[in-house]
Amino acid sequence: MAGIAFNSAQGATVWAVFQGLLLEALPFLLIGVSIATLGRAWDPRGRWLQRLPNHPLLGPLSGAALGFALPACECGNVPVARRLLAVGAPLGSALGFLFAAPVLNPIVLLATWAAFPDRPWLLLLRPFGSLLIALVLAALLQLLPEAALLSQDLLAERRLNQPLASASLLERRGGQLGAAAPPPMALAPPPPWAELLDHGLREFLELGALLLMGSAIAALLQTLIPRDVFLSLGQAPTLSVLSLMLLALVVSVCSSVDAFLALGFADQVTPGALLAFLLLGPVIDLKSLSLFGRLFQPRAILLVVAAVSLTVLLIGQWLNLVLL
Amino acid sequence: MSWLPPLALGFWGVVLLQAWASGRLNLLLRADFHGLVLGAGLALLLLALASLRWRPQRRSRLIPWTALLMLWAALVVLATPPRPSLSTLAANRSASDLGASPLSFLSPPEQRSLTDWVRLLRNQPDPALYGGEPVRVSGFVLAVPGQAPELARLLVRCCLADATPVGLAVRWPPGRPWPQPDQWLKVSGVMGVEQHQGAARSVLLAQQLIQIPEPARPLEP
Numbered sequence: 322m323a324g325i326a327f328n329s330a331q332g333a334t335v336w337a338v339f340q341g342l343l344l345e346a347l348p349f350l351l352i353g354v355s356i357a358t359l360g361r362a363w364d365p366r367g368r369w370l371q372r373l374p375n376h377p378l379l380g381p382l383s384g385a386a387l388g389f390a391l392p393a394c395e396c397g398n399v400p401v402a403r404r405l406l407a408v409g410a411p412l413g414s415a416l417g418f419l420f421a422a423p424v425l426n427p428i429v430l431l432a433t434w435a436a437f438p439d440r441p442w443l444l445l446l447r448p449f450g451s452l453l454i455a456l457v458l459a460a461l462l463q464l465l466p467e468a469a470l471l472s473q474d475l476l477a478e479r480r481l482n483q484p485l486a487s488a489s490l491l492e493r494r495g496g497q498l499g500a501a502a503p504p505p506m507a508l509a510p511p512p513p514w515a516e517l518l519d520h521g522l523r524e525f526l527e528l529g530a531l532l533l534m535g536s537a538i539a540a541l542l543q544t545l546i547p548r549d550v551f552l553s554l555g556q557a558p559t560l561s562v563l564s565l566m567l568l569a570l571v572v573s574v575c576s577s578v579d580a581f582l583a584l585g586f587a588d589q590v591t592p593g594a595l596l597a598f599l600l601l602g603p604v605i606d607l608k609s610l611s612l613f614g615r616l617f618q619p620r621a622i623l624l625v626v627a628a629v630s631l632t633v634l635l636i637g638q639w640l641n642l643v644l645l
Numbered sequence: 646m647s648w649l650p651p652l653a654l655g656f657w658g659v660v661l662l663q664a665w666a667s668g669r670l671n672l673l674l675r676a677d678f679h680g681l682v683l684g685a686g687l688a689l690l691l692l693a694l695a696s697l698r699w700r701p702q703r704r705s706r707l708i709p710w711t712a713l714l715m716l717w718a719a720l721v722v723l724a725t726p727p728r729p730s731l732s733t734l735a736a737n738r739s740a741s742d743l744g745a746s747p748l749s750f751l752s753p754p755e756q757r758s759l760t761d762w763v764r765l766l767r768n769q770p771d772p773a774l775y776g777g778e779p780v781r782v783s784g785f786v787l788a789v790p791g792q793a794p795e796l797a798r799l800l801v802r803c804c805l806a807d808a809t810p811v812g813l814a815v816r817w818p819p820g821r822p823w824p825q826p827d828q829w830l831k832v833s834g835v836m837g838v839e840q841h842q843g844a845a846r847s848v849l850l851a852q853q854l855i856q857i858p859e860p861a862r863p864l865e866p
Contacts, residue, residue: 330730337727338734341673341805344664347657348678348685355688516701522654522692529657530711533718543806547737574807581802 331544339540342573346396346532346608349575351525353397357404358521362514367408367482380413381421381459385452387414388422395423395576395603396532399612400524406475406616409482412467413459419616420629421455423576423603424448433599436580437587442644443596450600450636457632458604458625470621472614528612535611539573542607546571552589558645561594562637566630569602576603592644593637601633648697650712655693656719661686669726671862674804731785731799731863732826735810754778754836759798760865762849763811772838772847780849781833783857787812788826796832796849801864808864814841814848824854831855 364370374380384405391401402419406412423429425448437443462470471479551568574582579602587595605613605626613622664670665683674682752761754775759782766775787797787810795812815832816839817823824830837850 330733333727334729334733336725337673337729338805340664340669340722340727343722344661344670344682345674345678345804345806347661348681351685351688515696515699518692518696518699519701522650522696526650526653526715527711530714533714539806544734544737572806574803578803578807582807584802 335540335544338544339536342536342539342608343532345575346536347529349397350400350528350532353400354521354525354528356391356397357400357524358517360401360404361408361520362517364408367405367410370405370408370410370414371482373410373414375411375413377413377460377463378456380411381417381456382452384414384417384419384459385421385425385455387418388425389427391418391422391426395606395609396612398422399609399616400528403475403524403616406471407478407482409479412463412470416459416462417455419455420458420604421451424451424600428577429580429603432577433580436584440587442592442640443599446596446636446640447599450596450633451603453636454600454604454629454632458628461624461628462621465621465624469618472616472618475616528615531611531614532608535573535606535608538611539571539607542571543573552586556591558591558593558641559634559638561591562597562634562641565590565594565598566601566633566637569598570606572602573606573608574602579603591637591641593639593641596640597633597637600636601629604629647700649716651693651696653712653716653719654689654696656716656723658686658688658690658693660719660723661689663723667726668861672727672729672805672864675801675864675866676862677866678803727805729805730827731797732787734805734808735787735797735799735812738809755781758782758865759784759796759813760800760811762813766813766847770846772836772845775836775847776838778836779833780836781831782813782849783829783831783860784813785859785863786824786826786828786830793817794823794826796830798865799863801866805864814839814846816848816850818851818854829857829859831857 360370374383388398391398398419401422402415405415405418430444430448433447434444467476467479548568551564551571553564569579572579572582579599583595583598590598610622610626613625617625661682664673665679665686670679670682757765757780762780762782782796784796784798787795789795789812793815794817796815797810797812799808799810801808816837832849832851832854834850834852837848838845839848840846841848
């Protein structure tokens with residue numbers, strides 16, 4: 322531990338990196354919460370979203386395709402995915418959106434092209450790899466019963482909006498059975514959007530509090546652990562993939578700019594490691610993992626981490642076998 | 646306590662607006678994102694005011710500690726501006742690969758920035774090409790373990806979290822102690838050649854050092 326002793330200069334640097342991460346992520350979080358809140362206003366019961374395909378393959382694909390319509394990085398798409406799940410959209414579609422949309426959107430694809438115009442294989446494999454990860458994760462998570470997958474609050478909200486064929490009255494905690502009596506009507510009722518605003522505000526605060534914690538951990542780790550620790554294993558086929566996966570987890574930068582960051586060390590690492598960095602970061606990093614607490618049960622989050630890590634490792638290994 | 650969530654939201658609006666107005670963002674984020682932070686700050690403040698003015702009939706449930714934590718964090722961030730040690734930050738990062746970015750070939754040598762010089766030296770590393778050319782650059786002092794400190798700048802693609810250093814080797818004026826890490830200096834001199842790890846490399850032979858305040862925009866795109 323002598324090499325990572327904490328001094329005042331490091332403390333000041335952690336504090337600055339924390340602020341940098343937070344101030345960069347908050348506008349994207351606000352955009353995501355705004356999209357989710359506007360969707361709530363436009364389609365309160367989620368009738369349109371419930372019509373997304375429930376097919377094991379078409380569901381995640383349709384969710385992933387939503388990324389082109391709602392371009393957001395991983396911080397912004399958590400509230401949108403939560404909204405999809407809350408209104409009773411098919412699980413596969415919502416999960417496909419959550420895991421693939423941070424890459425499958427025009428901003429991220431253009432940024433990847435701008436950073437790596439000389440690596441056509443990367444331009445092709447990043448979206449396809451991301452889609453594959455979304456399919457694998459959606460298929461795996463759908464094996465769990467919803468009660469073991471989704472956080473309790475989200476599950477209760479989802480039950481209220483699901484058709485009776487999917488969730489009985491008894492499963493609707495806080496629904497028609499056992500619901501608290503509505504408060505008496507005020508003389509001058511507030512405008513209908515006051516409730517939407519209140520809901521959006523609380524959503525922002527809850528996700529923001531989780532973002533605070535994720536940013537603090539990311540800032541601490543990336544200031545204390547030299548980046549060379551990750552890059553020194555750059556040319557070993559398997560270790561390079563693993564180390565760049567760890568780097569993606571710790572650095573926690575937004576998927577719309579991670580390609581430019583990767584450009585800085587692209588020549589020092591294997592192709593598989595480079596792809597692994599660009600695939601893993603948009604799905605999980607310390608910042609987004611904290612936000613997942615609003616969607617999933619802790620065991621489901623562990624499953625996501627294990628499954629995406631294994632899938633990305635295999636993709637990285639495969640690429641190294643082909644290109645090295 | 647129904648005023649607490651709008652208050653927390655409003656304070657975060659103030660944090661973002663203050664960061665934009667005070668120049669704090671220059672130290673934290675690439676300029677491309679500043680407008681986004683300004684817009685988000687205004688939006689948060691307006692939403693907080695609207696939420697205080699129009700109360701809903703039925704409130705959404707909120708995890709109790711979140712509003713309090715967010716309010717506390719906003720106040721702490723507001724009261725404690727970032728003062729990072731750029732040298733400490735850079736010491737943890739590998740030197741940036743500047744890629745195939747366009748070079749400032751047309752700039753006369755004395756007008757090239759530190760980043761221009763590093764880019765030029767990486768693209769055409771033959772030290773003989775630059776021997777004797779005048780150099781006037783500014784940057785912060787970056788400690789290099791076991792060697793003389795370099796003069797460096799930080800390049801940022803997104804925020805301070807991805808900042809990577811670019812450094813220029815300097816032979817400091819003899820007979821004087823090396824400058825302290827994190828000091829901002831304007832260095833004038835000429836480009837020379839030295840042997841480093843068995844190979845010739847370009848080095849800035851410093852003739853004049855002027856201590857300067859940290860620039861308003863210490864990060865470079």
